[in-house]
Amino acid sequence: MSDLERDDRDAYPPSLLEQVIGAEAEFLAGGHGHEENTVSAVRIFLEFLRGFEFFTINRPMVTVFGSARFGEDHEHYQLARSMGxxxxxxxxAVMTGGGPGIMEAANRGCKEAGGLSIGANIHLPHEQKPNPYLDRVMTFEHFFVRKVMMVKYSRAFVIMPGGFGTLDELFEAITLIQTGKMASFPVVVMGSHYWRPLMLFFRDTLVANGTILPEDLDYIYLTDVVDDAIAYIKAHPHGANGSTP
Incomplete structure (x- = not known):
């Protein structure tokens, strides 16, 4: 078993505070709501601290999202590999959720080009093993902590074809931009044939009914061309972690 196949906590041993909380967990979780909430809050806080330590890297990073269900022979896999x-x-640096499919493809392309390949994995009921193209991986317990880390340390998001999880990341990003909770942030959507029905829904239903403004569509850059995606990211230097390489 490789280092990446083990729980990454092996590489990041518990701090003294984590050990103390672990020793007191049975006492704190004695069936009283307040104490249980306290344990949960501390565990969330510690996961944030682990994330801050893990994501200390020396270059700007782009996160690529997409389905775990596309195999190596699929055109979407190959597009994500080229993007990485x-x-x-x-x-x-390239960050993904660390799993198979589009995530593997983007990490693979990055690794093949000698880049830094990062995985932000998540514990799921059906365990998702890290793909073999990662230089570093952290496994999260909480989806929302993982989301915060992805936004905080990303220069841009690239949204490849995917399902509910990919849509969740897309809508989260554009909602934060629309509401002013996040500075203008490059959101590149790749795979125009796949995403065109959704874009038409935005225009013909949401804009038509006044639930979003026409200019809200400008938060999304739709393309099939890798070089255009790179140019767009470089032209919008307001991502969370600063400078353009």
Missing amino acids: RALAENGY
Whole structure:
């Protein structure tokens, strides 16, 4: 079993505070709501601390999202692989959810180009093993902590074809931008044939009914061309972690 196949907590041993909380967990979780909430709050806080330590890297990073269900022979896998390679060649680290499919493809392309390949995995009922193209991986317990880390340490998001999880990340990002909770942030959507029905729904239903403004569609850059995606990211230097490479 490789280092990446083990729980990453082996590489990040518990701090003294974590050990103390662990020793007191049975007492604190004695069936009283307040104490149980306290344990949960501390565990969340500790996961944030682990994340801050883990994501201390020396280059800008782009997160690529997409389905775990596309195999190596699929065109979407190959597009994500090309995207990961181009990002690495342009000085970006590449972060994904660390799993198979599109995530593996983006990490693979990055790794093949000599870039820094990062995984932000999540504990699921059906365990998702880290893909073999990661230089570093952290496994999260809480989806929302993972989301915060992805936004905080990303220069841009690239949204490849995917399902509910991918849609969740897309809508979260554009909602934060629309509401002013996050500075203008490059959101690149790749795979125009796949995403066109959704974009038409935005225009023909949401804009038409006044639930979003026409200019809200400008938060999303739709393309099939890797070089155009890279150019767009470089032209919008307001991502969370600063400078363009």
